[in-house]
Amino acid sequence: MGDAEQVWIATVPALDDEEHVVIGNHHSADDAGRRVVGALGGLGYEGDEGVYHLLAFDLWARCERVGDRLSVLLLTSPGVLDDMVRTCPERLREAVASLRGTPPVDGGVPLLRREITTDFDPATAPGGDQVVVLDHDGVATPTDLLAEFDPEEATLVVLHTNPGDERGGSSPG
Template structure:
């Protein structure tokens, strides 16, 4: 499955009607009704991809803000945008300390499958778990690292047409992942 099949720029449905407007009320960067366009990445814990398995395991470290919507600390799981011409890339990272703590808790199969991730060179002090990219003119990057990325965690691949239906049916979870930060959360080796 290619990157473009599991990464989208989409309007994420509003979870609270009071949040339909952006803070300054100008509607910039939003879709109809003030809903913001965000980068969405599908995570399938049943896929044959150790990076997705580790990302799914890190969901247990999330802090639930609303039912089935989790926020992750930037050293537990963070993202970094990369742009090359018309291609927008997203790299998901975790700190070495968090990786070394979490992965063994999920058994030897995950330790063995994810060993190449831990052995890869660190990127900005983080273990690279997953990289996705698509062709788009949408630019979510800012001086602060960019808009958060929304992870849609569900069994099986997601399709653009019914991207959020599994969430609405209680068969998927959303995680909000902010810019990568390695200052806390373990050793950088």
């Protein structure tokens, strides 16, 4: 399954019955951005038991519509990448460092970009500006990921599209 098949418009039973942009992220892939998104998903601060909150500048999404295409870009702040280079395990350090030279977008470092043909607009949808990232190991379909969601096997991260938004993201799992 290629990158084009890793973005969907779907309801997420673990959250609500609203539709969201859902991005599958196979964190053990060779792609540096995928690996960093997976690592960032695990950096949350625990709120309720099993629910971890990311700071808004740790990881956020930028959505843009052009005609019938919805483009979603996942970003992190340069400072977060700098901290990761100093503190992450050796196996991830090279991937993190390779992204540091990427030209910034809206003040953030681009990690992952996905596009889908759809009339869905997250900015006007119930629930607002949320993008859901299902971080997992291996290749899976959206049905597999959502039907068999298990916090031991995957991380569900809810991102907001405004990095200045103090709500941050949340990551049950």
